[in-house]
Amino acid sequence: MSEYLIISTSVDLMRTASDSIVFVSSDGNYSSFMFTSGDSRIVTLQLGQVEQLIAKQLTNTRSNFIRLGKSLIINRNYINYINVPKQQLVLSDEHSSTHSLTASREMLRNLKNIIEKELEQQ
């Protein structure tokens, strides 16, 4: 059963299944959610605050989310391709939604290491 992330402000409330979030990107004091449907939504929270809410509310699926530096939180279930030299990170549900992001080489190297280490531990 899906867990839901709820973000409530004084004027609105966003409720979304954790597995429908592909990534969250930062825009200063705002954060932009990108969903598998292709839709996006901006919330008036900093990315660190979104990370806190994920850690607090998604007790079973929070470890699906990986924070990449100051500007991104990604859903690891949608990691499709990492190319360190090209600084490319492709997130895809392998059906309809594909997003190609740019990140620093060091960050992608660290991400690749995390995934590889977890593979070794399995």
Place this chain on the structure above:
Amino acid sequence: MKETYEIGDNEVRVVGGDDDKGRKPRLRRIIIAIAACVALAAIAVILAVVLIQDKDPETHGIGTTDVQGTANVATAADSIWFCNTDNSRASEIALSDTLIDSINLQILTPYNVSPELYVGQIDTADKSILFASQAADLARDRGKIVGAFVCAGEPLSWGLSKKGYCAIFGDSITVGMAENSPLFEQATDVGGYFFRQYPAVSNGKMVENKPQNSSFRRALCTLNGKICVIFTPDRVLMNDFSTALVKLGVKDGIFLVGSTAHGWYRSPDNDNVVQLGFPRAPRMKNVNYLIFRRQ
């Protein structure tokens, strides 16, 4: 929401992991630093308001309006908006030039125009457009717009890459420098426009930038209570250009895409198109322009 999770530029971590050792002491330092920054910013805003009111009354005189912000009063209320309305003139682009520190500066001042951002291929034959110049940078690899960008209320790009910004609401335009600006969100609310670029001048002071190459430069500036575009017909260093803008009297300014980027204006003499860069527009999906339309 008292805590903010701190993270390094290239750090990667699993959300909710156990790697929070030592977070609190660092957090305390950050809170103190933020409090100090907020206090300094508040002082700066108060000083700026006092200086604007006392020393630069003409800035408010010609087609300018203060906009009351909704999300961040300090930043939005501090924005000064320009229309360049002059009933004695036609809807036109006036050209003047000057020499500062051996740098030739060409100044394009629009009068009675409607500014907007335009995404896509632009038609130089469109006589309603008096000026067009590429606005936000595009990423070299995939051609995406770099930094936050709103076109007619629709956000097309997010993220802070450069601290300079330009916002357009109706016929009013403002430029400034801020890491976070409520004008991005306001632009989405009111069908406005917003883009990010390198800052050149902020509150009359030159802003240093990292790129060190010589190139043809363009900037969107506020000068003598008007919005204008200043460009160089010669290759100059980014920081030399910014210094020259300060000496000219520019109060705030941000760079536009320079070098040989596509851009043009209509001569006030004969309405002919005068090219600023390459005469052909780049065939990229997200190529975007700041344009001034005839009213």
